[in-house]
Amino acid sequence: MRATGRQARMVLDMPGQEVNEGVTTDQIDRFVHDANIAHNAYPSPLNYQNFPKSCCTSINKVISHGIPDTPRLQGGDIINLDITVYLNGYHGDFPEMFVVGRESAADNSARNLL
Numbered sequence: 001m002r003a004t005g006r007q008a009r010m011v012l013d014m015p016g017q018e019v020n021e022g023v024t025t026d027q028i029d030r031f032v033h034d035a036n037i038a039h040n041a042y043p044s045p046l047n048y049q050n051f052p053k054s055c056c057t058s059i060n061k062v063i064s065h066g067i068p069d070t071p072r073l074q075g076g077d078i079i080n081l082d083i084t085v086y087l088n089g090y091h092g093d094f095p096e097m098f099v100v101g102r103e104s105a106a107d108n109s110a111r112n113l114l
Contacts, residue, residue, distance in 0.1 A: 001090045001092075003087060003088055004041075004085060004086075004087040004088060004090040004091065004092035005092045005094075006092075007039060007041050007085050007087050007092060008083055008084065008085045008092030008093060008094045009092075009094055010035075010039070011032060011035045011036055011039070011041070011083050011085055012081060012083040012094045012096055014031065014032075014035050015028045015031045015032050015035070015055075015081060015083075016081065016096060016098055018031055019073065019079055019081075019098040019100055020073065020100065020101075021072075021073055021074060021075045021100055021101055022072050022073065023072065023073050024068075024069070024070050024071065024072055024073070025057035025059070025066070025068035025069055025071070025073070025079070026068050026069060026070055028055070028057060028068060028081065029053045029054050029055055029057065029068035030054075032054045032055040032081075032083060033046070033054035033055075036054065036085055039087075040087070041085040041086060041087040042085065042086040042087075043055065043083075043084070043085060043086075044084035044085060044086045044091050044093075045082075045084055051067070052067065053067055053068045055068065055081060055082060055083050055084075056068075056080075056081070056082035057079060057080070057081055057082075058079065058080040058082070059071075059073070059077055059078070059079050059080075060077055060078055060079075064080070064082070065082070066080075073100045074100060075100055075101035076099070076100060076101060076107065077099070077100040078097060078098070078099055078100075079097070079098050079099075079100065080095055080096070080097045080098075081095065081096055081097075081098065082094075082095040083095070
């Protein structure tokens with residue numbers, strides 16, 4: 001179980017570095033998928049109750065479990081990445097919120113959410 005949690009944290013840290021202006025959530029999803037497979041894990045959301053992607057990406061006013069898509073991230077966007085991996089018979093789940101362009105790019109109301 002601990003190995004699965006460490007794996008999920010590592011997979012979340014990797015795409016977190018990819019949260020930049022101009023990147024699509026589809027690109028982040030591909031990165032998450034490839035990171036899971038490269039480390040002998042499986043992205044739990046993929047095909048769970050027909051969910052089509054390997055992670056959840058919720059931007060701005062999307063509350064949770066957003067589906068990665070093609071719109072490009074813009075400076076000041078708030079994105080929540082929810083990563084769940086399956087490894088050694090266990091699921092490990094980590095969400096984290098990021099600001100595109102770092103926290104200084106967010107307006108005051110957005111900073112209050114963080």
